[in-house]
Amino acid sequence: MTPSPEPLPPFSGNETACPKCSYDQAYTEHKVKAEPRTDSELPWNSDFPERLERRCARCDFIWDEALNPPTQGGA
Numbered sequence: 001m002t003p004s005p006e007p008l009p010p011f012s013g014n015e016t017a018c019p020k021c022s023y024d025q026a027y028t029e030h031k032v033k034a035e036p037r038t039d040s041e042l043p044w045n046s047d048f049p050e051r052l053e054r055r056c057a058r059c060d061f062i063w064d065e066a067l068n069p070p071t072q073g074g075a
């Protein structure tokens, strides 16, 4: 059995709160499977699922959210 990755939190919408500074605006960028994070030096890594990357408009904190609508169970 391969350990399943942490499930991503659901997409929190246009007016989301940054987990670090509580700012209410964040950019959204689609990332394909295995694509590393923005500004990351990491190589492409298959552990990254397809996702929506959120980036705080104030403090640049980056976090990941699930696709909207979610595709859990999809291929």
Ligand SMILES: [Zn+2]
Residues within 6 Å of the ligand: 018, 019, 020, 021, 022, 023, 056, 057, 058, 059, 060, 061
């Ligand atoms: Zn922030």
